[in-house]
Amino acid sequence: MGKLQFFVVLCYFIPVLVILFPVGLTFSYFFKITKLDLWSNRINNFLGYFWYRSFFLLTGRTLDVSLEGWNPDGHNRFLICNHTNSLEVPLIVSLPYLANSKDVRLSYLGGDIIQRYKIIPLMMHKTIVEAVIYSEKRPNFRNFKNDVLRVLKTRSIFLYPEGERTFTEDIKPFQTGVMKIAYKFHINLDVFVVSGFMGYSSLEKYKHLTKSKKIYFHFCGSILAKDYPTFEDYLSRAEFLMKEKKQFLEAIEKTNT
Template sequence: MGKLQFFVVLCYAIPVLVILFPIGLTFSYLFKITKLDRWSNRINNFLGYFWYRSFFILTGRKLDFSQGSWDPNGNNRFLICNHTNALEVPLIVSLPYLTKSKDVRLSYLGGDIIQRYKIIPLMMHKTIVEAVIYSEKKPNFRNFKTDVLRVLKTRSIFLYPEGERTFTEEIQPFQTGVMKIAYKFNIDIDVFVVSGFMGYSSLPKYQHLTKSKTIYFHYCGSILAKDYPTFEEYLAKAETLMKEKKQILETKEKTFILQN
């Protein structure tokens, strides 16, 4: 087992082995089906925060979180972030608690990997947050679009626009499918970026990240479809926001190592 794979297994063992998760998600599910959605959502948000905190404590990492001018209140938005490997997930789902906004309703979009989860706590969480599933093997764009617009009536949806884990700190080109939905239906997009997660790997080029033991999670800015005359300009702006912030963070990481 490689170093990065070990940390991924450790990370995803937490919601399976820690009794707080099955108990909490069971209560959350009961609140959900009895229409007490606010309390169900608060439990989910707390569990997300507990997951991130537990993993960072176990691995000796610290978080540099910058909310900037981001306003977490409101629905009908996409939240997007780069996707290096599976270790960003607990950080993303802890976003409501990180912003001290415990009632933020956050769903997420995922592909076939969600379908493959056989672990009851994770399956239950998928149901509770009304995750939107898109199958790459059997795509049905019409149903997918309908599900996205339905969920956006009550929640914001988090997604990775690169469409896959990249296993690199470099931001890859965005997939256009979901972004086209955002542009067509004037859905606001809030852009975030993470940096430093490849420090969990054993690759020599990321050893400086291993030494810094700092993970960065920063807000980059928001974009409105109505402000851009073409989809291409809209997509390019989202990519630019993420890449510019990532470059700033990488400079910060290198400066930290030189100073220490």
């Protein structure tokens, strides 16, 4: 088992080994089916925050978070972020507590992994967070589009526009499928970026990240679909905001090492 794989296993064992998670999710599910969605949502958000804090404590990492300018209220938005590896999940699902807004209602977009795992990854339980699932094996674009639009009536949806884990600190080109839905139906984007997660790997080129033991999570800005005359403009602006902030964070990392 490689170094990065070890940390991934450690991270995803936390919700299994700590009794708080199965108990909390049981109560969350009960509140969800009894229409007490507010309390279900609050439990989910707290568990996500506890998960992130537990993992960072165990691995000796600190978080540099900057959400200045982000308004977490409301719904009908896509929240997008770069996707280095699976260790980002507990950080992403802790976003409401990081923003000091425990009632933020988030859903998640993912593939068949959501069907295979009910507690892991924690907050992606389809029933509780109304996760939107696409099937890599049997894609049905019409149903997928309808699910996205239905969930956006009450929640914002978090997704990774790169479409896959990159296992690199570089930001890859965005996949266009879901983003085209966003532009066509005038869905606004909140853009975030993470940096430093490859410091959990044993690759020599990320040795400086291993030494710094710091993870960055910053808000890049919002994009209003109505402000862009073409889909290409809309997509390129989202990529630019994310890459610009990533370059800024990498400059900080190099300065500190």
